[in-house]
Amino acid sequence: MSNPSTTLLLLALLCVSAVAATRTKLNSINNLDDGICKSMVETQGYTCQEHKVTTADGYILGLQRIPNGRSGNETADKLPVLLQHGVFLDASSWLLNPPDQALPYILADNGFDVWLVNSRGTSSSRGHTSLSPKDPAYWDWSWDELVAYDLPASFQYVKNKTGHKLHYVGHSLGTLTALAAFSEEKLLNLLRSAALLSPVAYLGHISSLILRPAVDIFAAEKLKLLGWLEFPNGQIQQLVEFICTTRGIDCSNLLAAIGGPNCCLNSSSIDALVEHDPQPTATKNLIHLSQIVRKGTVEMYDYGLEDTNIKHYKKPTPPVYNMANIPKDVPLFFSYGGRDSIADINDVGILLDKLRDHDRDKLVVQYREEYAHVDFIMSVNANQVVYGPLLAFFRLH
Numbered sequence: 422m423s424n425p426s427t428t429l430l431l432l433a434l435l436c437v438s439a440v441a442a443t444r445t446k447l448n449s450i451n452n453l454d455d456g457i458c459k460s461m462v463e464t465q466g467y468t469c470q471e472h473k474v475t476t477a478d479g480y481i482l483g484l485q486r487i488p489n490g491r492s493g494n495e496t497a498d499k500l501p502v503l504l505q506h507g508v509f510l511d512a513s514s515w516l517l518n519p520p521d522q523a524l525p526y527i528l529a530d531n532g533f534d535v536w537l538v539n540s541r542g543t544s545s546s547r548g549h550t551s552l553s554p555k556d557p558a559y560w561d562w563s564w565d566e567l568v569a570y571d572l573p574a575s576f577q578y579v580k581n582k583t584g585h586k587l588h589y590v591g592h593s594l595g596t597l598t599a600l601a602a603f604s605e606e607k608l609l610n611l612l613r614s615a616a617l618l619s620p621v622a623y624l625g626h627i628s629s630l631i632l633r634p635a636v637d638i639f640a641a642e643k644l645k646l647l648g649w650l651e652f653p654n655g656q657i658q659q660l661v662e663f664i665c666t667t668r669g670i671d672c673s674n675l676l677a678a679i680g681g682p683n684c685c686l687n688s689s690s691i692d693a694l695v696e697h698d699p700q701p702t703a704t705k706n707l708i709h710l711s712q713i714v715r716k717g718t719v720e721m722y723d724y725g726l727e728d729t730n731i732k733h734y735k736k737p738t739p740p741v742y743n744m745a746n747i748p749k750d751v752p753l754f755f756s757y758g759g760r761d762s763i764a765d766i767n768d769v770g771i772l773l774d775k776l777r778d779h780d781r782d783k784l785v786v787q788y789r790e791e792y793a794h795v796d797f798i799m800s801v802n803a804n805q806v807v808y809g810p811l812l813a814f815f816r817l818h
């Protein structure tokens with residue numbers, strides 16, 4: 422049975438759904454028309470290319486490539502780096518700061534061939550070989566499909582274009598999908614090393630003032646029952662505002678309420694984030710994330726009925742992504758923060774314990790006491806305290 426708070430929440434969201442859907446459609450069209458290369462990268466003086474790759478299940482993903490640094494000097498056999506964003510974001514989230522502070526530009530200026538991928542459903546990746554975002558089947562996916570289809574297609578595309586194995590950088594959900602793939606020994610033949618910022622795997626200790634209440638009231642599950650298979654911009658905004666009001670949360674700083682009190686953001690970057698994000702995702706994806714919060718495990722999507730799970734998995738419960746199965750010789754760089762209310766230090770501790778037998782010379786763990794969730798992609802000093810060690814790690818491998 423729904424409690425009064427849940428009922429009010431759903432009613433509030435229903436009242437604004439039509440406006441929200443229109444706003445989302447307009448934002449998506451505008452972003453697609455401009456393109457991340459044209460609107461964000463070329464304006465900073467960098468060469469940028471727009472690419473498309475089609476996944477095995479038909480989704481057409483947009484990738485942006487920054488092949489050279491701002492100097493424009495060509496370097497033979499540059500090693501590629503693929504960057505994967507988190508949920509409700511797209512590749513623009515890496516590009517919000519000035520070139521001397523944003524990781525893609527720093528990598529390009531340091532001689533790497535930089536690739537930014539956009540997850541299915543976001544503004545740059547709304548294409549499909551047979552489906553439209555208006556079709557319910559288009560949104561029938563969770564992060565399992567990002568593991569099974571999006572990452573392999575992106576990795577293989579970059580390898581085919583460059584002729585090199587690649588370095589990988591993931592943030593938030595972009596770390597979970599990579600870790601899940603590595604635990605099944607996928608992608609490793611295409612990988613040099615992986616840097617995982619604000620690493621998400623286990624989520625049982627999440628303390629986000631916004632996300633935890635949404636999980637606790639089963640908001641995503643109830644929205645799916647109402648027929649909302651896409652969870653777009655306006656609905657996110659209304660959900661956040663409702664939770665802030667009903668729970669008495671100070672949401673004057675929304676980024677802090679969502680991911681913890683960040684140490685080092687500038688106002689212009691925050692304004693840019695609001696302009697480009699949040700990006701749409703599948704409601705099923707949010708349900709899957711909610712499941713691992715409640716269960717404290719990392720496993721595939723739970724369909725809720727033994728018969729349905731048997732149909733999908735040939736067993737009554739979803740298969741587990743066993744982090745201890747990640748090969749011990751995979752070079753991994755972790756950086757996590759003491760103020761992060763999504764990638765909580767206790768959950769990161771559980772993950773690192775699963776990797777306790779990892780080869781010591783292949784594992785780097787960095788802890789930033791003052792960092793919260795988005796500091797790792799937006800902090801004005803991340804170039805010194807996080808990206809410097811990350812670059813050194815890549816050069817070793």
